[in-house]
Amino acid sequence: MTTSPQPVSIADRRYLPSRFAAWPASEVVPAQSLPAGVEEQTPKVALNDITLEYKTNGLPLLALDRINLQVKAGEFLCIVGPSGCGKSTLLHLIAGLQQPTSGTVLIDGKAVDGPGTDRILIFQELGLFPWLTVADNVGFGLKMKGIPKSERKLKVGYYLRLVQLSQFADSYIHQLSGGMRQRVALARALATEPDVLLMDEPFAALDAQTRDLLHDELERIWAETGRTIIFVTHNVREAARLGDRVAVFTFRPGRIKREFAVEQPRPRQIEDPAISRCAKEILGDLREEINKSLEQEYRVSS
Amino acid sequence: MKTVARQVTFYAIAIGAWLVVARLHLWPPYLFPPPQGVLESLWTGFADHSFWIAIAVSMKRIAIGYALSVVIGVALGVGMGSSKFLEQTLGGLLVSLQSLPSICWLPMAVLWFGLSEKAILFVVVMGSVLSVTIAMESGRKQLPKIYAMAGRNLGARGFKLFLFVLFPASLPYLLTGLKQGWAFAWRSLIAGEMIFVSLGLGQLLMMGRDLNDMSQVIAVMILIVTIGYIVDGLIFRTFERRLQYKWGLTSAT
Numbered sequence: 001m002t003t004s005p006q007p008v009s010i011a012d013r014r015y016l017p018s019r020f021a022a023w024p025a026s027e028v029v030p031a032q033s034l035p036a037g038v039e040e041q042t043p044k045v046a047l048n049d050i051t052l053e054y055k056t057n058g059l060p061l062l063a064l065d066r067i068n069l070q071v072k073a074g075e076f077l078c079i080v081g082p083s084g085c086g087k088s089t090l091l092h093l094i095a096g097l098q099q100p101t102s103g104t105v106l107i108d109g110k111a112v113d114g115p116g117t118d119r120i121l122i123f124q125e126l127g128l129f130p131w132l133t134v135a136d137n138v139g140f141g142l143k144m145k146g147i148p149k150s151e152r153k154l155k156v157g158y159y160l161r162l163v164q165l166s167q168f169a170d171s172y173i174h175q176l177s178g179g180m181r182q183r184v185a186l187a188r189a190l191a192t193e194p195d196v197l198l199m200d201e202p203f204a205a206l207d208a209q210t211r212d213l214l215h216d217e218l219e220r221i222w223a224e225t226g227r228t229i230i231f232v233t234h235n236v237r238e239a240a241r242l243g244d245r246v247a248v249f250t251f252r253p254g255r256i257k258r259e260f261a262v263e264q265p266r267p268r269q270i271e272d273p274a275i276s277r278c279a280k281e282i283l284g285d286l287r288e289e290i291n292k293s294l295e296q297e298y299r300v301s302s
Numbered sequence: 303m304k305t306v307a308r309q310v311t312f313y314a315i316a317i318g319a320w321l322v323v324a325r326l327h328l329w330p331p332y333l334f335p336p337p338q339g340v341l342e343s344l345w346t347g348f349a350d351h352s353f354w355i356a357i358a359v360s361m362k363r364i365a366i367g368y369a370l371s372v373v374i375g376v377a378l379g380v381g382m383g384s385s386k387f388l389e390q391t392l393g394g395l396l397v398s399l400q401s402l403p404s405i406c407w408l409p410m411a412v413l414w415f416g417l418s419e420k421a422i423l424f425v426v427v428m429g430s431v432l433s434v435t436i437a438m439e440s441g442r443k444q445l446p447k448i449y450a451m452a453g454r455n456l457g458a459r460g461f462k463l464f465l466f467v468l469f470p471a472s473l474p475y476l477l478t479g480l481k482q483g484w485a486f487a488w489r490s491l492i493a494g495e496m497i498f499v500s501l502g503l504g505q506l507l508m509m510g511r512d513l514n515d516m517s518q519v520i521a522v523m524i525l526i527v528t529i530g531y532i533v534d535g536l537i538f539r540t541f542e543r544r545l546q547y548k549w550g551l552t553s554a555t
Contacts, residue, residue, distance in 0.1 A: 097451055117457045127452030130549045131470040141456035144466070174550025192456060 042109050043070035044228045045094060045196055050103035052089060063089055064100070065253035071228055073195070078239035079232045080286055081249030082293035087232045088124065090254070091198045094230065095121040107196065117141055120189040121198040124205075126181055128173045134184050135160065135169040141192035159187040162221055179210035183217070190225060199231045203238065212270055215241055219267055236286060240278040241270045248285050251293040258285055335517040343517035344524070352506065353525065359501040360491060361529075363419070367426030368487045375431045375483065376476075379438020380464070393439070396432050404429025404490035408497060422494050422502075429490030430483040437479020441472035474545060481538050488530055503529075 050067040053060050063086040071077050081087045092098040094105050096115040105112040107119065120141070128137055139156040147155075160166045163183035173181060182202055189197055203211045219242065222229055233239055239246045240262055248257045262278050269275070317337055324336035331339065347353035378396075382388045407428040411421035445468070453467035495504025503526055510518035545551070 095455055097454065115454045115457070121455050123448060123452060123455075125446075125448050127448040127455075129449065129452070129467070129471070131473065131545075140458075140466075144457040144462060172548050172550065188456070 041072060043106075044073040044075070044108065045069075045071040045230065046106040046109070047090075047094070048104045048106065050090070050093060050100045050105065052086065052093065052098075053101045062253035064093075065255045067103070067254070067256060069247065069256060071196075071230060073228055074226050076222060076229045076231065076242060076244045078243030078246045079230065079249060080234060080236055080239045080246060080282065081254065082251045082286070082290045083234060084293055084296075085249040085251050085289070086254030087249050088200050091121055091200050091230065091232055094196070095119055095198055097121070117145065117192040118194050119196040119198060120192055120194040122185050122189050122200065122202050124200045124202065126185045126202075128181060128184055128188070130173045133170050133172060134165060134176070137173070137184055138187045138191050140188060145192065155191055159191045162190070162224070163187040163217070177210075178206050179214060182206065182214055186218070186221070190221070190227070194227065196228045196230065199229065201233055202231075204233070204235070211238070215270060216267065218242065223266070236283045237270060237275065237279040240275050240282060241268055246278075246282055248282060249289070251289040252296070257289065332514055332516055335520065339517040340520045340524070343515070343521040347506075347518070347521060353522075356501060356503045356506045356522075357525070357529070360495065360503045363422055363426065363495075363502065364487055364491050367423045367491065368430060368484060370423065371427050371430040371483055371487060372434055372480065374427065375434025375479070376438050376469070378431070378435040380442060380468075382435070382439040383442025389439070396435055400432045400436075404486065405493045405497070408494060412498070417498065417500065422491065422498060422500075425494040426487050426490050430487035433483040433486055434476070434479050437476050437482070438472065441475025441479075442468070444475055445472050474549060474551065477538075477542060477545065481534065484533065484538065485530070488533075492526055 047067050047069040050064055051062070052064040054063055055061070067090065069077075079087045079090070089098065093100050094112070096105075096112045096119070107116075112119075129140065132140065135156050138159055139152045142152045142155060156169075157166070160169055163186055165180060165183055165187065168176065168180065173184070176184065185202065203214055206214065215238070218229075231239070231242060243262055246260045246262060248259070249255065250257045260278070260282055262275075264272070264274055264278070320337050324331070324334060328334070344353075378392070382393050404425055407425050408421070411424040415421040415424060449467055449471040450463065453463050458467055491502070492504040492507070495502035496508050497504075503522060507519060507522045507526075510516070510522060
């Protein structure tokens with residue numbers, strides 16, 4: 001073994017003193033050219049040959065077709081694809097809310113067989129509980145775990161500060177704006193201290209300014225908490241802005257078409273021309289799939 | 303303020319008319335007592351504690367009976383909401399049973415339980431449980447799936463999932479059923495007590511008839527209406543407002 005500095009891989013960067021240290025700026029590169037050695041770690045999340053078949057009107061429909069995907073601990077993976085490609089369903093499978101027809105989901109090498117608080121899904125519709133205050137929403141997962149009230153209060157306080165909602169602890173959900181609700185959902189998911197955060201188009205319904213702000217916050221929170229994030233979106237710029245890696249899905253059946261590594265320094269800016277260039281490249285790949293999905297839609301509707 | 307003024311005017315005119323008609327002596331006072339006679343009955347009833355005892359007995363019965371109704375009704379409703387078999391079999395039966403006036407259960411209750419508290423409770427429960435059941439079932443069905451999914455995702459399972467997620471989530475749907483169930487329970491109780499002589503407000507009402515004391519009859523009727531109004535107007539209305547505030551629903555007026 002030598003003591004000479006190793007080439008810094010994506011995974012290693014998690015453990016640098018500051019995640020936002022100057023990173024070598026380079027353009028988007030295909031994932032195949034990742035530095036050697038990265039694959040040797042046990043991945044945080046591993047999807048092995050995931051296939052999912054539905055029955056619609058008696059006809060079998062292949063929703064997901066042999067998905068193989070590995071996510072390293074602390075990695076930020078974005079999944080983009082046209083609507084109806086099964087990317088949301090994939091998150092439900094990882095969360096354990098649904099079972100694949102075949103294939104396995106492994107967390108730290110162990111197979112998933114139901115929901116667990118090591119993986120928390122933030123739903124597109126959020127699913128916040130309107131009968132609870134913001135603080136009680138955030139503390140819900142802890143309460144289910146049987147954590148005593150005093151300890152719960154401390155943790156809830158910490159995560160509310162993290163998402164900058166401390167002064168709204170006693171508000172009810174309907175009293176908050178869309179962006180604030182997103183932050184409650186994020187705090188509620190983080191409070192159970194999951195290893196993996198699954199986010200299903202969480203910012204799709206927000207206005208552009210709020211979304212930009214939440215991108216910054218999510219990046220900061222990710223850096224502070226070191227969670228693994230799998231983030232599903234149809235917004236390519238968002239994917240390039242946030243992800244270490246972006247996986248493009250095909251339209252029906254959902255397959256992984258291509259993976260991109262986004263090697264841009266953080267914190268990033270959505271206006272950064274380098275991000276735009278990444279997004280453009282990914283979009284080029286995705287466009288074909290979007291066209292397929294639109295064709296299908298027109299055929300069905302006409 | 304305008305509403306209050308209107309209400310005051312209305313009641314003043316009604317009582318005034320009552321006074322005038324009573325003064326005309328068209329009917330003997332034991333059939334048509336003047337307002338002051340009713341007032342006097344109310345006064346003596348409370349003074350000799352007979353009204354207090356009757357209220358206490360009736361309130362205890364309604365509290366136990368209604369609590370049982372809610373627990374059984376919610377359990378049945380959840381069962382029917384989650385099982386197609388129960389929904390198609392028991393569901394139809396319960397809807398048809400709803401057309402049965404609750405007092406019809408009294409003969410059965412007396413034969414089974416004799417002249418006991420249990421018989422009265424049985425009538426109260428049978429009178430109100432169906433409203434709660436049907437409301438819970440429809441609430442369970444209308445409930446967005448996202449709450450159960452989010453709850454499971456955050457580690458809620460089995461009874462915890464029901465207690466902390468499904469039940470509070472369905473409360474807005476359940477509320478009408480709870481109110482209706484309360485109204486039915488109250489009516490069933492009074493009807494049961496009237497036929498089945500053992501203390502309570504219903505019995506007091508029948509006693510007024512037996513004594514040919516119309517003042518007492520009217521006084522007890524006023525009492526029954528007032529208690530019903532207080533429970534509905536104060537307890538349920540407060541509960542409803544709290545719910546609307548939490549959920550951000552606009553008040554249904």
